[in-house]
Amino acid sequence: MTSLVPRSVQVVWATLVAITAVSWWTNADSGLDRRVAGAAILAFAFAKTWLVAIHFMDLRAAPAGLRRTVEAILACSCAGLIGWFLLA
Amino acid sequence: MSRPQTAPPPATDADRPGSGQVPGEPGIWLVVIADLVVFAVLFGMFLNYRAEQPALWAASQAKLTAGFGFANTVILLTSSLAVVAAVNATRLGRTVDAGRAFAAAMGCGLVFVALKAVEWTLKARDGVVPDTNDFFAQYYVFTGLHLLHVLVGLTALLFARRIARAGAHGPHDQGLVQSAAIFWHLVDLLWLLLFPIVYFVH
Numbered sequence: 001m002t003s004l005v006p007r008s009v010q011v012v013w014a015t016l017v018a019i020t021a022v023s024w025w026t027n028a029d030s031g032l033d034r035r036v037a038g039a040a041i042l043a044f045a046f047a048k049t050w051l052v053a054i055h056f057m058d059l060r061a062a063p064a065g066l067r068r069t070v071e072a073i074l075a076c077s078c079a080g081l082i083g084w085f086l087l088a
Numbered sequence: 089m090s091r092p093q094t095a096p097p098p099a100t101d102a103d104r105p106g107s108g109q110v111p112g113e114p115g116i117w118l119v120v121i122a123d124l125v126v127f128a129v130l131f132g133m134f135l136n137y138r139a140e141q142p143a144l145w146a147a148s149q150a151k152l153t154a155g156f157g158f159a160n161t162v163i164l165l166t167s168s169l170a171v172v173a174a175v176n177a178t179r180l181g182r183t184v185d186a187g188r189a190f191a192a193a194m195g196c197g198l199v200f201v202a203l204k205a206v207e208w209t210l211k212a213r214d215g216v217v218p219d220t221n222d223f224f225a226q227y228y229v230f231t232g233l234h235l236l237h238v239l240v241g242l243t244a245l246l247f248a249r250r251i252a253r254a255g256a257h258g259p260h261d262q263g264l265v266q267s268a269a270i271f272w273h274l275v276d277l278l279w280l281l282l283f284p285i286v287y288f289v290h
Contacts, residue, residue, distance in 0.1 A: 004173035017165060020162070024288075034290065043267075056273040062108075063108050070164055073121060073124050077131075080132065081132060081285075085289065
């Protein structure tokens, strides 16, 4: 069954699990400033969604227009939420 | 166990870069885009409430069990891996492998649902319900909305498994299978945002 999953996707899966664990640590034990930690958690979260969109949802091989549309929505959402979090 | 075709299509994304074809049925991407926008707005509202009641947010988040969220993240990511395997098996005509991979993904999804039920039950026993405060009202709405996506996704995977097991003849069947997979990855993607925002950001 493993042969049915490209090695690149296996690496992405491990990366996503690792980022999630780091995000948990960033919140729990890092001692970082609340605003820095919150912005970092949001940035990590959106980085993970980009990896899922490109490697799991097959956008890497999709038409450029579709890929850019989804990437633009993720980027705008990320910037908007981090900005809102820091300014509100 | 496996029935490779005479000239099987490539099994890896790396083997078919820039195919230029829309993955799945085009309509599924309208669902993806609409869901991304709706959840971005909802998360914005959540952060707005947080800004008005930061102490309440921090105190309420401290009552959540992040271990459930982390476990569910790993479970959903693993289910996505199984779905990738299922789609590739379907492309290769390996119907038995496709059926097993879809079943594994659905098994992960059911574990997610079970863990969510346990988490909600434990919270309710501690007296933490939607009426408790603004944070928990949104916690239950957000996690409930996501759980609804999980249930829809599981239904889609069930249909995709049937199509894959029957051989997924033709591009239409292949597109339906891949559309179900894309929706399931969307369920995964939304959780990757929901978990850190609801459980950690305060």
